[in-house]
Amino acid sequence: MAAGFPQRMQKDYRDAIDALFDANRFGQKNGLGFWRYKDDSKGKPKKEEDAAVDSLLADVSQSKRDFSDEEIIARMMIPMVNEVVRCLEEGIIASPAEADMALVYGLGFPPFHGGAFRWLDTIGSAKYLDMAQQYQHLGPLYEVPAGLRDKARHNEAYYPQVEPARPVGALKTA
Known part of the structure; x- marks a missing residue:
């Protein structure tokens, strides 16, 4: 991806993924990654802590700190949303629904969020813009595309807003 999108994906530093890759720790594929994987009695991989990881990551780690669930979600969602919006703007996908279906069925995006x-x-483009601006210092992946900034400015949604159905009691029966 970095070669195809150097303006957004290129990094000029070594990170945890680089350190693990260089140490031939490929995750479940070879039983070693951030965790050590061993098969349970049913043959399914079960992750266990691996003390070797701390020393492997020492030169690429900043000081340890706790992240809130909201911060973790934001740091994962913002780059994905920005890229899927770019895909729509560049005509790579035809509609928001097409992208959402691909994310739910292909990537495992939580279906109850819809994509x-x-x-x-659901959260609103203005709120999203505020959230994304908190992370722009992390690099180009967190820069919100112009089209999404315009939607936030005009309070527009990607899906048409549908009026709620009338309550059942309001329906006339014959």
């Missing part, structure tokens, strides 16, 4: 565009419409 990245539905999630974005």
Whole structure:
């Protein structure tokens, strides 16, 4: 990805993924990654802590700190939402629904959120913009595309807003 999108994906530093890759720790594929994987009695990989990881990551780690669930979600969602919005703007995908279905069925995005565009419409583009601005210092992945900034400015959604159905009691029966 870095070669295809150097303006957003290129990094000029060594990170945890680089350190693990260089140490031939490929995750479940070879039983070593951030965790050590061993098969349980049913043959499914079970992760166990591996003390060797701390020393492997020492030169690429900043000081340890706790992250809130909200911060973890934001740091994962913002780059994904920004990229899927770019895909729509560049005509790579035809509609928000197409992207959302691909994310739910192909990537395992939580179905109850409906996909990245539905999630974005649920929280609102203005709130999303505020959230993303907190992380822009992390690099170009966190820069919100112009089209999304315009939607936030005009309070527009990606999906049409549908009026709620009338209550059942309001329906006339014959």
